[in-house]
Amino acid sequence: MVRQRGTFAPPYQEMVKWSSQWAESVRIERAGMRYSQLLLPTLKEEPADAEVVSHKLMLRAGMIRKLAAGIYTFLPLGVRVMQKVERIIREEMNRAGAQELLMPCVLPADLWKESGRWDQYGRELLRIKDRHERDYCFGPTHEEVITDLARREISSYRQLPVNLYQIQTKFRDEVRPRFGAMRAREFLMKDAYSFDVDEEGAERSYRQMYDAYTRIFRRCGLQFRAVEADTGLIGGSFSHEFMVLADTGEDVTVSCAECDYAANLERAEVGRVVEESDEEMRELEMIETPGQRTVEEVTSFLGVLPEKLVKTIVIETEKGVVAVLVRGDHEINEAKLRRHLGITQLQMAGDELIAEVTHAPRGFAGPVKLEADIIADFAVKGMKNFVTGANEPDAHMINVNLDRDFEADEFADIRLAKEGDPCPRCPGKLQVSKGVEVGHIFKLGTKYSEAMGASYLDAEGGEKPLVMGCYGIGVGRTMAAAIEQNHDDDGIIFPMSIAPFSVLILPVNNKDTRIMRAAEDLYLTLVKNGVEVLLDDRDERPGVKFKDADLIGIPLRLTVGEKNLKTGMVEIKVRSSAEVILVKLDEAPEVITKMISAELKDG
RNA sequence: CGGGGCGUAGCGCAGCCGGGAAGCGCACCUGCCUUGGGAGCAGGGGGUCGGAGGUUCAAAUCCUCUCGCCCCGACCA
Numbered sequence: 001m002v003r004q005r006g007t008f009a010p011p012y013q014e015m016v017k018w019s020s021q022w023a024e025s026v027r028i029e030r031a032g033m034r035y036s037q038l039l040l041p042t043l044k045e046e047p048a049d050a051e052v053v054s055h056k057l058m059l060r061a062g063m064i065r066k067l068a069a070g071i072y073t074f075l076p077l078g079v080r081v082m083q084k085v086e087r088i089i090r091e092e093m094n095r096a097g098a099q100e101l102l103m104p105c106v107l108p109a110d111l112w113k114e115s116g117r118w119d120q121y122g123r124e125l126l127r128i129k130d131r132h133e134r135d136y137c138f139g140p141t142h143e144e145v146i147t148d149l150a151r152r153e154i155s156s157y158r159q160l161p162v163n164l165y166q167i168q169t170k171f172r173d174e175v176r177p178r179f180g181a182m183r184a185r186e187f188l189m190k191d192a193y194s195f196d197v198d199e200e201g202a203e204r205s206y207r208q209m210y211d212a213y214t215r216i217f218r219r220c221g222l223q224f225r226a227v228e229a230d231t232g233l234i235g236g237s238f239s240h241e242f243m244v245l246a247d248t249g250e251d252v253t254v255s256c257a258e259c260d261y262a263a264n265l266e267r268a269e270v271g272r273v274v275e276e277s278d279e280e281m282r283e284l285e286m287i288e289t290p291g292q293r294t295v296e297e298v299t300s301f302l303g304v305l306p307e308k309l310v311k312t313i314v315i316e317t318e319k320g321v322v323a324v325l326v327r328g329d330h331e332i333n334e335a336k337l338r339r340h341l342g343i344t345q346l347q348m349a350g351d352e353l354i355a356e357v358t359h360a361p362r363g364f365a366g367p368v369k370l371e372a373d374i375i376a377d378f379a380v381k382g383m384k385n386f387v388t389g390a391n392e393p394d395a396h397m398i399n400v401n402l403d404r405d406f407e408a409d410e411f412a413d414i415r416l417a418k419e420g421d422p423c424p425r426c427p428g429k430l431q432v433s434k435g436v437e438v439g440h441i442f443k444l445g446t447k448y449s450e451a452m453g454a455s456y457l458d459a460e461g462g463e464k465p466l467v468m469g470c471y472g473i474g475v476g477r478t479m480a481a482a483i484e485q486n487h488d489d490d491g492i493i494f495p496m497s498i499a500p501f502s503v504l505i506l507p508v509n510n511k512d513t514r515i516m517r518a519a520e521d522l523y524l525t526l527v528k529n530g531v532e533v534l535l536d537d538r539d540e541r542p543g544v545k546f547k548d549a550d551l552i553g554i555p556l557r558l559t560v561g562e563k564n565l566k567t568g569m570v571e572i573k574v575r576s577s578a579e580v581i582l583v584k585l586d587e588a589p590e591v592i593t594k595m596i597s598a599e600l601k602d603g
Numbered sequence: 604c605g606g607g608g609c610g611u612a613g614c615g616c617a618g619c620c621g622g623g624a625a626g627c628g629c630a631c632c633u634g635c636c637u638u639g640g641g642a643g644c645a646g647g648g649g650g651u652c653g654g655a656g657g658u659u660c661a662a663a664u665c666c667u668c669u670c671g672c673c674c675c676g677a678c679c680a
Contacts, residue, residue: 044629044641045615049673069672124679175604175678230680241680251680437680509638543640550640561639571639 032527033501035536039076042548052248054480055180057492061552070177070185077552078479080500082188085475085482086167088219088497089190096212098163098192103145105169109135111144115451126173138171143448143470146193150466151454157197160456160466161205165192167475179248181476182436182484188475195466197458199445202467206238206443209471213242213439216473220482221495222438227253228263229440230335239442242473243435244481253435254417258428266335268430270378270413271422277384282399284368290394293363295328298396302387305329309387310380310400312365314349314357314372317341321349321357325367325376325408327383330415337414341375364389366397367406376408377415436481437474444468486576492553493576496599501534503592504554508542508561518570518585519560525589531596550575556595558588 043060050056058064063078074082090100106128112118118125118137126138139145146164154160170189177185194205210226217224222244229241241264243253254268255261263269292301299306309328314321319341326332338346351362357372358365366388367374380386385399402408413424421430446465449455454466479498486493496502503526507519516537523535534554536545549557559571569582572591583591 041613041630043614048609048615051674066672122679172679176674176676178674440680506639511638541638541640541642543638543642546640548641559639563639 031530031532032523033534035534036538038534040552041075042551044547050180052179052182052484053487054182054248054483057483057487057551058180058480061492064181066180070174070183072181072184072186077500081479081494081498082475084498084500085220085478086188086190089167089216089473089475092212092216092219093165093190093192095215096163096208098165098194098212100166101164102166103139103142103149103168105139105171106136107139107142107145109137111148112137115144115147115448117144124172124174126171139168140170140172141472142166142168142191143193143444144452147448147452147454147468150193150195150449151452154195154454154456154466157456157458161194161196161201163192163194163205163208165190165471179480181480182248183250184476187477190473190475192471194469194471195449196469197456197464198467202443202445202469206441206469209441209469210240213441213471213473217242217244217438217478219497220478221486221497222478222482223485224438225253225255225262225435227255228267230264230266230339239440241437242439242441244438244478244485245433245435246481246484247434248484249434249436251435251437253433254430255433256423256426256428257431259423259426261423261425265416265432266333268333268417269336269424270415270417270430271424272378272413273422274378274382276382279384281401281404282385284400284405285398286390286392286395287398288394289364289396292394292396298387299328302396302398304387308383308385310367310383312358312367312370312389314354314365316345316347316349316353317343318345319343321353321372323357323365323367323370323372323374324414325374325380326415327377327379328387330377330379330418333414333416337375340412340414358389358391360389360391360393360395364391364393364395366391366400367408368397368400370406373410374406374408375410375412375414378411378413379415380408381411436477436484438478438481439471439473441471442469444470487553490547491551494553494555496555496596499532499553499555501532501554502596503531503533503556503558504549504552505533505535505558505560506542506545506549507536508545508559510537510539512562515560515562515565518565522558522560522570522585522588526592529589529593531589531593555599556592558592 040062042062046056047059050059058078061077062075063081064072064074067073109118125140128136128138130136167188167190169186171186174183174185177183192209194202196202196205224242224244226240227243229239243251252265254263254265289298289301292298295306295309295311299309306328311326311328313324313332315324324332324337334346338344354362354365358370368388369391384401387396387398388400390397417430419430419432423430446467449466449468455463456466458464482495482498483492486495505519505523507515510516519535523533526533553575555575557573557575559573564571564582568585570585570588571580571582573580
């Protein structure tokens with residue numbers, strides 16, 4: 001329209017006024033936005049209290065601001081990204097047949113007392129009282145509420161299966177919140193709960209969620225892995241964590257280089273390859289090792305490698321005392337040991353108990369003539385002539401051998417996996433990498449339904465407990481993880497699917513009427529086509545605009561400059577590849593639209 | 604909860620040791636100038652120095668208490 005006016009150019013201010021009114025009328029879901037009207041406070045300098053890249057960039061790009069420890073305000077740009085992630089989650093949850101509902105964030109204590117978690121949950125549960133001094137808490141998770149709903153509203157097998165989800169603000173009073181949106185106290189979470197008639201159905205629901213999660217994280221542009229995880233206190237038969245690989249992650253993932261085995265370090269098994277040493281058994285000897293307690297001290301004192309030593313750790317459990325043997329260069333995996341022994345309480349023995357069991361001070365325990373059950377790691381099985389404590393002060397034994405000098409009551413896989421260990425599923429080797437847990441799915445079984453009396457009547461009229469599953473996604477954390485994986489020195493590189501805007505139009509000089517007219521024209525055309533576009537109409541120098549453009553990471557940048565405009569061209573720059581293409585001004589909207597849909601095709 | 608550190612303008616910091624007029628850079632406002640990678644010049648606004656108490660003629664500075672925040676660890680998933 002503007003172009004038809006030929007050489008006549010209205011004063012820019014008037015034109016803006018006129019075209020903003022027009023834009024308002026054609027605005028589709030607020031597709032377009034003018035930078036001058038957006039609250040988008042970018043920071044040139046690095047915020048002092050940000051540690052990880054995503055946190056720094058989210059602050060610098062004006063997405064979030066901190067209100068208190070672990071509590072953040074999301075500014076418009078941050079909200080737009082959040083909403084993109086939410087939308088992907090909703091689409092995939094709905095596609096998987098789940099239904100959205102919304103539960104309260106303030107929960108009555110009664111429900112929590114009923115499940116027993118009011119006392120178990122600990123300080124992480126934010127407890128509050130109302131004016132009548134009644135106990136409430138701010139929901140950190142919603143198993144109790146959903147189970148309560150289920151027991152009231154679900155009574156027949158005809159209503160099953162059903163999967164209900166919500167996207168709700170949670171609060172967990174973390175001991176130490178850190179890394180911005182990565183580990184906040186208040187955070188947005190998608191949590192879903194499935195109810196089935198039996199185990200089989202529950203496993204089907206679990207599988208559906210597994211697939212939905214895979215689609216969700218793929219669409220968010222994340223490189224991730226689903227790994228076997230420990231069910232921890234939530235319980236249940238199995239669970240997977242969706243881990244985004246990132247060096248700043250707080251979780252450790254063990255995966256096989258050859259096959260698709262992957263597990264959380266807490267759960268990771270080690271292949272039971274027993275390397276039988278072909279050494280001849282030598283004569284058992286006791287050697288004085290005054291003051292040498294640690295593996296490091298003993299091995300350097302005796303001049304042997306840690307692989308030749310066996311650590312004896314005395315452990316106290318609710319079922320009694322056990323001595324655990326692991327190779328000198330290995331560490332006990334407490335979660336695996338706990339699961340193996342079927343116990344929940346586990347702690348290193350104190351000096352008194354050690355003295356009682358070994359008749360020696362800490363640091364000199366050994367398996368020979370030890371007055372406790374001995375459970376040994378598989379790696380110990382093939383060892384010959386190893387070093388252990390002597391169960392006497394300041395002494396160790398060398399040339400210790402299994403069966404000849406002592407007997408292990410049991411062998412088990414109880415150590416932490418480490419880089420290069422054999423894979424439990426194939427002949428490959430294990431790798432260790434850091435990651436961020438963005439999603440976690442659990443098959444719960446009947447733990448909550450039985451505790452809270454949530455049952456249904458089957459076709460034969462028999463009363464059965466609902467079989468449950470629960471499935472979480474940290475929305476803010478997913479967003480942070482995406483930034484953690486997609487950035488460079490200049491700023492964020494948003495994947496198209498979760499970008500706050502698809503295109504940024506950057507007029508190089510906003511005092512140049514021709515440039516501004518072209519930019520406005522492009523803006524209006526794109527908005528009309530439903531493209532989410534940000535027009536940088538600020539009266540800033542080009543350098544400032546370019547820096548901000550890179551920082552906020554809009555996938556496509558349309559630069560309107562004097563030189564190219566003279567030949568009727570504009571420049572499109574792809575943020576991720578830095579690729580630059582020149583297109584004709586009037587073809588730009590079409591090219592842009594095609595580029596966007598090409599980027600989104602897997603959604 | 605243990606250890607360490609920091610609270611001074613919107614942001615980043617100096618000043619504190621050795622008490623004596625609250626500063627610097629960026630941002631912000633006005634004007635000029637400039638317009639393809641965070642320009643330049645001139646002028647300007649903005650502070651209960653986290654809070655309370657104490658010492659002193661005088662406290663951002665010294666002392667006591669307190670609150671907040673960050674980092675490491677433990678904890679949690």
